[in-house]
Amino acid sequence: MKVCKSLALVAGMTLVASAAQAADYSKGAIVKFAPGMSAQDVREALGQASAQVEELVAGSGLYLVSSKDKSKAGEIRTKLNQTAGVMYAMPNHEMTLRGAAPNDPRFSEQWSLKNRTKEGADIHALEAWELGTGGLDRAGRDIVVAVIDGGIDYRHEDLITNAWVNSGEIPGNAKDDDENGFVDDIYGWDATSNTGNIGSSSHGTHVAGIVGARGDNTKHVVGVNWNVKIMSISVGSFSSANVLRAYGYVLAQKRLWIESGGRKGANVVATNSSFGYDYADCNTGEYPAWNDMYNQLGQVGVLSASATINGNVDVDAQGDVPTACSSDFIVAVTNTTRDDVKYNSAGYGRTHIDLGAPGTDILSLVPGNSARTMTGTSMATPHVAGAIGFLYSVASNDFLELADENPAAASLEIKRLLMASTDALPSLANVTVSGGRLNLAKAARAAATFESNPSSAATVDLLNAVQDGMMEALIDIVDGL
Ligand SMILES: [Ca+2]
Ligand SMILES: [Ca+2]
Ligand SMILES: [Ca+2]
Structure with a gap:
């Protein structure tokens, strides 16, 4: 439930300027760049602030921008605000596993x-x-x-x-x-x-x-x-x-x-x-x-x-x-x-x-x-x-x-x-x-x-085959009498 709410909020924020001000980028930012920008373009545009830029979905313009140093989150935010070609940015939210804890009050x-x-x-x-x-x-x-x-x-x-x-x-x-x-x-x-x-x-x-x-x-x-x-x-x-x-x-x-x-x-x-x-x-x-x-x-x-x-x-x-x-x-x-x-x-x-x-x-x-x-x-x-x-x-x-x-x-x-x-x-x-x-x-x-x-199934198959073979052999013998 919490997850849905926060995603809905972010979906409403199409401009990085408004989204970035309150957003928590400590786990990285998911950023959409204008068409035609490569991972290299993105790295260059962001400069030193972003240690890592990973393309999330090939050809979609979606990247995960993060830094091993959590204190750089604010710096990333500032850079994203200043970078041309950023269409939107959202935090990399931490999800909770569905169904783990029920909401029943007692x-x-x-x-x-x-x-x-x-x-x-x-x-x-x-x-x-x-x-x-x-x-x-x-x-x-x-x-x-x-x-x-x-x-x-x-x-x-x-x-x-x-x-x-x-x-x-x-x-x-x-x-x-x-x-x-x-x-x-x-x-x-x-x-x-x-x-x-x-x-x-x-x-x-x-x-x-x-x-x-x-x-x-x-x-x-x-x-x-x-x-x-x-x-x-x-x-x-x-x-x-x-x-x-x-x-x-x-x-x-x-x-x-x-x-x-x-x-x-x-x-x-x-x-x-x-x-x-x-x-x-x-x-x-x-x-x-x-x-x-x-x-x-x-x-x-x-x-x-x-x-x-x-x-x-x-x-x-x-x-x-x-x-x-x-x-x-x-x-x-x-x-x-x-x-x-x-x-x-x-x-x-x-x-x-x-x-x-x-x-x-x-x-x-x-x-x-x-x-x-x-x-x-x-x-x-x-x-x-x-x-x-x-x-x-x-x-x-x-x-x-x-x-x-x-x-x-x-x-x-x-x-x-x-x-x-x-x-x-x-x-x-x-x-x-x-x-x-x-x-x-x-x-x-x-x-x-x-x-x-599988081995016991194979054994059963083998036994069935042997039984079938014996039956055929018996029928042959009886036929021959
Ligand atoms: Ca009835
Ligand atoms: Ca009945
Ligand atoms: Ca209940």
Whole structure:
């Protein structure tokens, strides 16, 4: 914004006499000379004051005039004023990188994105946003994160533009207009009433704000993603049936998106959940449908970010559903603090809890166009669900190709690089799989530079060729009999 203003000012100043008086030439002056003047002419005209004259754009008459000695700026200005053939001059302005810092008024309180009291501890969001701010993948397709919770106040002024809307559905006509199997599903689904009337809760709204409160809109806070589509699946009472129905909506929409080539359904890449059965053993045979559901979601490229217990409990030993379930497509998250240590009342498990993310005193949205802080693994997990969505927005073309050809492999790759790029924390060592806390910037750089391994691709080709050759040989043998 600042940059635009100063450029606009300079654009209005066509005469060097007026522009030069107040202009700061400490980083050099960009000068336009009359047609026909060569770099040598310019040097001669300016004399000793200008140590360096560099043609900026060949044939345009634009030069950068500068001096290694910053104190010569005033001298350059005077010379430019006196030099015939100078059509205009402007300072060589120092730009700020777009998208680095959002203008949301309470961003300074969001320590999980940028910590101001201790180096580190945050997820390094500012660096990550240098690569992008979320929303669309490189192919221009919407990225959707599904929040399975008590419901979202999608009318919140800092969420409304990031709410996923089923564009093929006409609201309130009691018909399934887009034929996705759900009647009047506009913003998502309510799994308890089995209707499109989604609920609203403080918890769900807070979670949604962490995933993707609208960034840089001068309102409230900013999410891990400035732009993303948030699908709301509300659950009133968390029975296994209701939870499976909630995940089932996501599964149906992602399958439809794949089958229709992106014309219908929704490109959900992550779900976020913060419910479960404390101390339940997922492997007793009482919970097979849970693992089955996570695996089915994984097959269509949906990772399930899941909050572990809010207690200092080893879930490997004591059990937790779902975070101690065995599906590879679960990303189980515990809670870290502003001091970059595991929050005391947060679960852990060397086998099952994948990583930590900030979840203590997290400022995010609550219904009624408001915001406040909350603490829990529930606040840590949406940083990870949001990160998954973010990674799809910055991921390389090679990665998108993989996601199209083998969505399950792409999901596992995202999980792998999220864990491989964590910052190691002593308090998470040996009590989590990765031993570290989410680092969005490192993960984003890894996703952006992902290359499908040419040597392994060649190996696959070779194996296919050998197989084809063997088949032909077999056919020849059979033919010969
Ligand atoms: Ca529908
Ligand atoms: Ca309808
Ligand atoms: Ca905002």
